[in-house]
Amino acid sequence: MFFRLVILISIIMVTFSCDFISPSKTTLRNTALLDTVIDYNDVDVYPLFLDCNNCDSSEKQNLCFEMELLRRLQKITSKNSLGASNAVSDTIMVDILVNTEGKISIVSIQKNPNIEQQVPELDSLLFKSFALLPSTVQPSLKRGIPVNSMFTLPILLSTKE
Template identity: 40%
Template structure:
């Protein structure tokens, strides 16, 4: 009889989940699901019209980066700078694509040699890229913000 009671209590303790309320079970499942999500990755990258949403994430990322670099290059081509000394440098621009698809510049790496030659470089770049929009990145079907860093190569030679 003692063995039976001991087994009964062990079985009862092992099956505590039987006594959990539905709300507690739901909370536990949600917490487990949230812990399983990789919050550093998205399911779909931001997309321009030229990008295909049915391709793999890597190709989407490459398409987004190619398109944003084309736009940045075109914007730079439209600007006219006068420099005293030749410039050959790379500047990194940090962009955020918010959950609505608006692109904004978070930071432009400041290089003293560029600022010495083109004092308002950061302002002009910000103004040319400020009105861009794309389809936002998606995580589990929900639009999310995403941060990117793109290189801008300056060569005045």
């Protein structure tokens, strides 16, 4: 009789103890869900020029990347002059892509239709300038994996007659 009671208690403990030891199914499901949810609008590390590698926060790295990109573009475009039929002062928005290899390219250029008429060679100058940028850019990283990243770069266009 005692032997049967011990066996019965052992069977009951083995049967129900697994539920107390192992995590619940909802906990496992939530953990797996968190591991698979990826925020595609944010990256862990922004693209970096080698000069910006010493910045301590991601906001400073992003600002350094944008400022360095503008500085390098200004250096390239300052060697070229644009001719305009009238004085032009406007901001154009350039959507750029930094791909997984660190190559920077133009996706689109948004500008006032008047600028197209007054400065027809603007697009070709921008494409040429971006092609001359060095490819020493570290791409954006998401969970340690290089990813494409898009930026909108405002460029102030100012010409004289």
